[in-house]
Amino acid sequence: MLKEKLQEIKDSNTNLYQHLNNVLTKILLDNPKNAFELFEDYSFQVKSSGFSFDKYNEFDNAERTKISMDQAIQQKTLKLVNKINLGTDEEPQEATQTGYLPNLTEEAYLYEWAGIGIDENYKIFKALSLLSVTKQASKLRFWGKIMAREKDYYIAEGVANSQVEDGELPPEVEPRGSGVNTKSYWACTDILNDKDWVELPLITPQQINVSRQIKYMFTGNLEADVITNPYFFGKEKHLLKAQIVRITQSTVRIPKGQYILREGDPREIDQTPEYKLPGFHELKTLNDWMHFNTNILNCGRLVHLIPSELPDGVEPDIYQKQIEAADPFENRLKQLSNDKLPNNKPAWKIRIVGDTTDYNPLAKDTNNKVNNGVIIIKSLVWPGLVTVYSNKVLSQLYYGYGFKATTNHFYPKQPQQVQTEQPDLPEQPEPNFPAEVPQQQQD
Amino acid sequence: MDISFNDLKFIQQIGQTLNMEERIKLKLAILKIQEHYTFDEVLFWGRVEGVEKDYYIAMGIQYKGQYEFPLKKFYWSSNNYHFAELPKYNEEYASRADNLREPFTGQHEHIVFKTEEEINFEDSLDIPAQLPAKHFSELERLSYVVQQVEFNCASIPVGSYRLTPTHELIRKAFKGVKAELKNYQHFRVPTRKDKQDLIARDEALYREDFLDSLVDDTPNQQWSLQADSTQRNITLRNLIWPGYVTYNNDYTFGYAYFGDGIKNSDFEFLL
Numbered sequence: 001m002l003k004e005k006l007q008e009i010k011d012s013n014t015n016l017y018q019h020l021n022n023v024l025t026k027i028l029l030d031n032p033k034n035a036f037e038l039f040e041d042y043s044f045q046v047k048s049s050g051f052s053f054d055k056y057n058e059f060d061n062a063e064r065t066k067i068s069m070d071q072a073i074q075q076k077t078l079k080l081v082n083k084i085n086l087g088t089d090e091e092p093q094e095a096t097q098t099g100y101l102p103n104l105t106e107e108a109y110l111y112e113w114a115g116i117g118i119d120e121n122y123k124i125f126k127a128l129s130l131l132s133v134t135k136q137a138s139k140l141r142f143w144g145k146i147m148a149r150e151k152d153y154y155i156a157e158g159v160a161n162s163q164v165e166d167g168e169l170p171p172e173v174e175p176r177g178s179g180v181n182t183k184s185y186w187a188c189t190d191i192l193n194d195k196d197w198v199e200l201p202l203i204t205p206q207q208i209n210v211s212r213q214i215k216y217m218f219t220g221n222l223e224a225d226v227i228t229n230p231y232f233f234g235k236e237k238h239l240l241k242a243q244i245v246r247i248t249q250s251t252v253r254i255p256k257g258q259y260i261l262r263e264g265d266p267r268e269i270d271q272t273p274e275y276k277l278p279g280f281h282e283l284k285t286l287n288d289w290m291h292f293n294t295n296i297l298n299c300g301r302l303v304h305l306i307p308s309e310l311p312d313g314v315e316p317d318i319y320q321k322q323i324e325a326a327d328p329f330e331n332r333l334k335q336l337s338n339d340k341l342p343n344n345k346p347a348w349k350i351r352i353v354g355d356t357t358d359y360n361p362l363a364k365d366t367n368n369k370v371n372n373g374v375i376i377i378k379s380l381v382w383p384g385l386v387t388v389y390s391n392k393v394l395s396q397l398y399y400g401y402g403f404k405a406t407t408n409h410f411y412p413k414q415p416q417q418v419q420t421e422q423p424d425l426p427e428q429p430e431p432n433f434p435a436e437v438p439q440q441q442q443d
Numbered sequence: 444m445d446i447s448f449n450d451l452k453f454i455q456q457i458g459q460t461l462n463m464e465e466r467i468k469l470k471l472a473i474l475k476i477q478e479h480y481t482f483d484e485v486l487f488w489g490r491v492e493g494v495e496k497d498y499y500i501a502m503g504i505q506y507k508g509q510y511e512f513p514l515k516k517f518y519w520s521s522n523n524y525h526f527a528e529l530p531k532y533n534e535e536y537a538s539r540a541d542n543l544r545e546p547f548t549g550q551h552e553h554i555v556f557k558t559e560e561e562i563n564f565e566d567s568l569d570i571p572a573q574l575p576a577k578h579f580s581e582l583e584r585l586s587y588v589v590q591q592v593e594f595n596c597a598s599i600p601v602g603s604y605r606l607t608p609t610h611e612l613i614r615k616a617f618k619g620v621k622a623e624l625k626n627y628q629h630f631r632v633p634t635r636k637d638k639q640d641l642i643a644r645d646e647a648l649y650r651e652d653f654l655d656s657l658v659d660d661t662p663n664q665q666w667s668l669q670a671d672s673t674q675r676n677i678t679l680r681n682l683i684w685p686g687y688v689t690y691n692n693d694y695t696f697g698y699a700y701f702g703d704g705i706k707n708s709d710f711e712f713l714l
Contacts, residue, residue: 030605073674115490117460119452119671145458149667149682152456192672215709217682345545349494353462380494380546383703384458399458401685406544406709 022046076192080126101125101132101140107395110388113353114376116399118142120191127191128156135160135186135197143185143248144384144398146240151189151220155244155398160184160199185244187237189220198222200241207234208296211242215403243402245296251385252292252396253377255283259292280371283389286350289377351376354390381405444697446470446487453690456671456678459701461490465499472524473501480516483507488517488593489686489700491585496522496549500529500589500700511642512632517589519582521551532583532590540579540587546703551582588704595660596687597630598679600696601652606642624666627679627689628654630698635659665710683710 006017014022023046027035035042104125108118118124124142132140140158147153181202188196214228222237232239282288354374372391379385384400444450448466461469473485482503491498498519505514517529532540539556556579633639635655642653657666657679667680679689686702 070675073672077672112460113462115460115462115465115492116458117451117455118458119455123672147457147667147680147685149664151669190672217710346494353464383546405546 019043019046073192077123080123080130080192101128102142102395104128104142107388107393107397110374110390110393110395111386111397113374113390114351114378114386114388116386116397118397123191124154127154127188127197131156131186131197132158135199137184137186142397143244144400146218146243146398146402147400148218148220153187153189153218153220153240154191156186156188156197157183157244157248158186181245183248185241187222187240198237200237200244203234203238203241203245207232207238207242208246211239211246215406218402240402246404247382247385247398247402249293249296250291251379251382253289253387254292254394255389256288256290280373280375280390283375284350284352286348286377345380347379347381349378349380351378444487444699446473446485448487450690450695450697450699453676453678453692453697454688454699454701456669456676457680457686457688457701459490459686465490468524469499469501472499472520472526476501476503476518476526482516483513486697487699488589489702491547491588491700491702491704493547493549493703498547498549498551498585499524499526500585501526502593515593517586517593519551519585519589521549529586529589530582532586533579536579536583537587540584541591541706542708543584544705544708546705547581547585551580551585553581554578555581555584585704588706591706592684592687592700594631596681596684596689596700597698598627598657598689599630599654599698600689600691601626601628603696606653624668624679625656625658627657628652629657630654662710683707 003017006020007015009016023039023043026046027039027042104118104121108121111118128140128142131137137156137158137160140156143155143157145152145154185200186197187200188198190196210228210230210232213230214232216226216228216232216239218236218240222235222240224236226232226234226236226239352373352375355372358371374388374390377387377389381404382398382400383403383405385396385398387394387396389395444454446469448461448470451460454460469487473487476482476485480503483506484504486502486504488500488502491500498521501518501520503516503518505516518526519529520526536556543555631654633642633653633655638653638655641650660666665681665683667682668677669680670677675692677691679691681687683706684700684702685707686704687698687700689698690696
C-alpha cells in the first residue's frame, strides 16, 4: 500500500519511490561519514544526475564480457602449452625433431638477478618450440622484446630452413645466410597465436643506412608505413629487422679467448681449440670480454661489394684496397674496454650480483670452486641489451624500444629545399616573315 | 607499488624486475622510514639506474588530515639501502636538467653541470663576500626527475579513490575498469580548470573522475595501453618517460618507475 502511494507522487521522469531507492543506494555505496548532513545534497545530486540504482554500472565493469573473453584466452593458452607435447595440428603425432632451444625458464632466473624480468617466460618458451617445429628453424633463441606503441614484438633469432627460396636479389643485397642477413628473425605480437610468427624480410644496405639516420617508435603493426625523412624504403618490418641486425652486430659478446683470429684472413674467426668456459673470477672486468660479430660498414653491408664491371685500367686488387681504405673494417674480436660513446663516456657497464662466495665443489677430486655469482653486462649504447653469465651459462637478451642512446637531440633532417619554378618567359608573338618573294631566275 | 612486491609481475612486461636481494633489503629499509615520520602508506616508487650504482626511491603518502590531496614525501637511497629524504632541486636549472641525456652515474655528489651563481652579501661594506657556487649535483637531478615523473605520469584508475566530504582522499573497494585510456586519471592535485571547478562546487564527492584525466594530456600518443597474453594484467606505459608503468588488474592497481631517468624528449619527432 505504501509502495503504491509513493509511486503515485510523480515527476516527469521518475516517482518518489524510485527516487528514494536511488538516494539510499547512492548513500550506501558512497558511505560518507556525515550522511545525515549530506542527505539533502545527495537527493539533489541524484535528481540532477539521474542516477538509477538498477542501471548501476559505476565502474564500467563489463564483468560478463571479461568472463567470456577469459574462456577464449584460456582455450588458447591450453592449446599453446599442449600443442608441442601432442604434435602440431589437432591430431597427436610423434614428437618431431626440433633444433636446439635454450631453456628460457632457467635463463629467466639469471635475468632476474640482473633486474630484467621476462614475463610469461614459459609461454614464450612454448611458442618458440612451436616455431622451431613448424618452420624447421634451427639454433633458435629468444632474442628479446621490442616495445612499441600498441603491441610489443617478441623476437626470435635462428637459422631458417634452407629450402626457402628468395628469388632474384639485386647485387648489393647480401643473400640469405651471409652478411647482414646471416640469421633470420621472427617477430610476433601475440604469443598465444602460433600462426602469428612472421619471418622478417631480407634487408638492403640502403635500408640500414637510412635506419642509422632516423629515430622511429614502432607501432606494433608490421605492415605499417614508415614515414620519415630521409625516406625509408620499406615497411615497419624492414625497419624492425634493420634495428635488430644493428643491435646484434654491435653487441654480441663472448669471453676473451673463446675465438681466435684465423691466420691469413684476420677477418674470420675460429673457435679456440680446447677452450673451456672460464670460471667466475676470470670474467669480472670488461677486459675479459670481446665482440663476436663484425661491424656493419658505412655502406650498410658486412663485406664490401666488388662490382663485376670495374672501371678501365684498374686491377681488382687495387680496387679492393681503395674501397677498403675508404670504408675500413674494424678489427674483429675487439675488447669491450675500448668502446666509448661519442662523448667519451664508457659504452658498457658491468656489475656483479648474487652470491659470490667460492664454494668447494661436491666432487673431491676437482679443483674448481663453484661460484654462483652472476656477471651482468649492460650496454649503454643500445640501452636494454643485457648479457648475463653465471656458472658456465652465457645468455643475451634485449628489452627496449629499439633506440640507440643519443647524446644530442634528434632533429629530423630537413627535406631538401624545393626550388621555385623558373618564371615563364613572357609570350612573344610568332615571327611572321613576309611571304617569300621568289627569286628571279637568271637567264 | 606495495612493498610486498607481489605486483612485480606487471613490471616484467617492460622487462624490469627486482632481484631477491633488492626485494629483501628494500622491504626492510622502507619499513624503517616509518620510524621517523608515520605515514598512512609507504610505497616503493621505483628504481633509477645508474652506471655504477642504482638509486631506489620510496614514497610516503599521508591521507588523513590533508585537504584536497594527500601529502607525498620522497625518500632516496643508493645501493646501501639507507633511505634519506629527497632534497628539493634548484628550480632555476630545471629546464637544463630536463634536456640531459647522459645516464646517471650513481654517485650522488657527482656534478652534473656547473652553475655560475654568485651570492653577494649586500650589507657588507667593502668587498662583497661570495659563497662558492653550488653546482647542480646528481642528487638534485634525481629529485627533478622524480618530481617530473610523478607530476606528468603518476596515474590511477578511475573509481579507485573517492573524495570525502571533508575533502580527504580515501581508497575504495576497487572492482576494475575497462582497458581504455579514459578510465585513468592523474594522481596529483588537479591542474585543469574543469576538474578544479568540480572540486570547488563539491560535485567531486559524487563522481569518480574528479582528477585530471589522461585523455587530455598532450601529446595524447604518449600513453600506451597494453595487456599481457591473459588480457587481464593491464599496463599503461608512458613513452616520454620510458620505464614508467601504471598497472592494473581486476583488484589491484599501482604504479612504479623502472628506468634510467632520461626523458625521451624527441618523442614528438617519432610519430
